[in-house]
Amino acid sequence: MTKKRLQWGLLSTARINERLIPCLKKSNHNELLAIASRSRNVADHYAESHGISRAYASYESMLEDPDIDVVYLSLPNSLHKEWVIKCAEAGKHVLCEKPLAISPEEVSEIAEAAKKNEIIVQEAAMMRFHAQTSYVRELVVQEKIGIIRMVRGLFSFTLKRPDDYRFDSKMGGGSLWDLGSYCVSFSRAILGAEPVEVYAIQNDKRGVDLSFSGHLVFSSGVFFHFFSSFDAFAHIEADLLGTEGHIYLDMPWLNRLNRSATIQIVCDDGSKDESTFSDGLDNRKTDRKIYHKVNAYQDEVESMTRSILYGETPVISLKDSFNNISVITALYQSAREGKPIRL
Ligand SMILES: NC(=O)c1ccc[n+]([C@@H]2O[C@H](COP(=O)([O-])OP(=O)(O)OC[C@H]3O[C@@H](n4cnc5c(N)ncnc54)[C@H](OP(=O)(O)O)[C@@H]3O)[C@@H](O)[C@H]2O)c1
Structure with missing residues (x-):
């Protein structure tokens, strides 16, 4: 252009x-x-x-x-x-x-x-444009916490607007479409892989999933579990457990200019483990990376602009969206049918 x-x-x-x-x-x-x-x-x-x-x-x-x-x-x-x-x-x-x-x-x-x-x-999907998401991907690639065994995500709030389209299944309502979709996208992005099997349970008292609990299995053997809800205290968090450490994010899928986002990385400190059970819980060091005043919506706009003006590869390709939405529809199918779905 x-x-x-x-x-x-x-x-x-x-x-x-x-x-x-x-x-x-x-x-x-x-x-x-x-x-x-x-x-x-x-x-x-x-x-x-x-x-x-x-x-x-x-x-x-x-x-x-x-x-x-x-x-x-x-x-x-x-x-x-x-x-x-x-x-x-x-x-x-x-x-x-x-x-x-x-x-x-x-x-x-x-x-x-x-x-x-x-x-x-x-x-x-603003979260995918936030620098912390690509940083976590880097940590995974560098095996900063060893081989990843498990990822978790949680995104909830209490939806108090009775007329909101989120309560209408025909409008694409439901906590998985609205909130859990971030968790699914995050797990796929930071692992750089697609799940091979999903299993889910939902609470759909109002005709849409007010609460949704989903499990994804990746071919590498990583388990991902998430919970999304319109019917719980507002809370967000994500974490990853590896063979040699743990990563915790306190703001994985929201972006507020007045609130920083912190990534906490806990690993062995290299000292000799002299505890009774040699469980390693006492020999730890913690590193933190803090993102102050990041506006990921600005990054989203500028990234889209560079793709249009200069042909930069979009952060989220249509194939990526296709895959995310395939996982979400498989999760809904699993919750309806009460059985795991192979992808
Ligand atoms: N990236 C993020 O951080 C983020 C956060 C929140 C929401 N979202 C996404 O943004 C989208 C909008 O969410 P929102 O909560 O901002 O929406 P909203 O405030 O409920 O507004 C939706 C708008 O759509 C228009 N509309 C057209 N047909 C409609 C219909 N049949 N019923 C209701 N509205 C209709 C209305 O605009 P007019 O009356 O002007 O035509 C309405 O203001 C969703 O896809 C949601 O997933 C993203």
């Missing part, structure tokens, strides 16, 4: 836009040009309150604007595929919120439309 600046349009007035808007405004390579909503009043009010120059009263009308290069798509999950394809057919690149779609078949349709229309589509 010969342009040096990209013009963006926001497709919907979703709450998550609040994280992207300051990043687009701050970026040297991007300009936030337009907002589209299903309602004229909402679009106009949103444009005025966020300092956006063009307001569209339908998603279609924004896609007809020839000045828009990239669309940030933040609709409920079940609408992603339809609107990513409409954006592609209008010749717009798309940064689409996670999950990119709600079945692997939908991702294939998106990939076909992206190829045909020569545009870039990328899933906006």
Whole structure:
């Protein structure tokens, strides 16, 4: 692409836009040009309150604007595929919120439309753009804690908005699509591998999984266990246990500018183990890497921009999204059928 600046349009007035808007405004390579909503009043009010120059009263009308290069798509999950394809057919690149779609078949349709229309589509799973995720991958590759045996992830909060689409299975609701999808993506990314088998249990009292417990087995023998919930105290954490150490992350899948993220690495300190049971619990050293004021949404925007302008390989390929969504649908199948699913 010969342009040096990209013009963006926001497709919907979703709450998550609040994280992207300051990043687009701050970026040297991007300009936030337009907002589209299903309602004229909402679009106009949103444009005025966020300092956006063009307001569209339908998603279609924004896609007809020839000045828009990239669309940030933040609709409920079940609408992603339809609107990513409409954006592609209008010749717009798309940064689409996670999950990119709600079945692997939908991702294939998106990939076909992206190829045909020569545009870039990328899933906006912010955590994958955060420097700490690639750092953990480096630690795994370097065998900093030896051979990985187990990974765990937890992501929960209490969902108190009764009308939220997250309570509607037809809209792609459920705690696995919303929260557990981060855990699955994290495990695949840091292990650099795909699971061969999954097993899951869910609590679906409201027609969607309010709580979900999933297990993945990788061909190397690593076990990954995660828990996601809309029905528990807000908590996030991830950890990895290896043959020679332990890694703990206190903010693996959220990003707050006012809160640092810490990676704690515990290994043997090299001293002689003189404890009664020689269990090694007393001979330890702890290293910490702290990320202050990192804005991973900014990194997500800039990375997408480099892919469009300079052809940089996207952090999350469509094949990667396809694989993540295949694992998620297999986990749902396992929870429904009460048996492990081979992938
Ligand atoms: N990356 C992250 O950190 C992160 C965090 C939160 C959410 N997300 C993702 O972002 C997406 C949006 O989540 P959100 O919680 O921000 O959404 P939200 O606030 O519920 O807003 C969704 C928007 O979609 C539009 N919409 C179109 N048809 C709709 C329908 N039938 N029902 C409801 N809304 C409809 C509405 O905009 P108009 O009325 O303007 O048309 C609405 O404001 C999801 O895919 C979610 O997984 C990502």
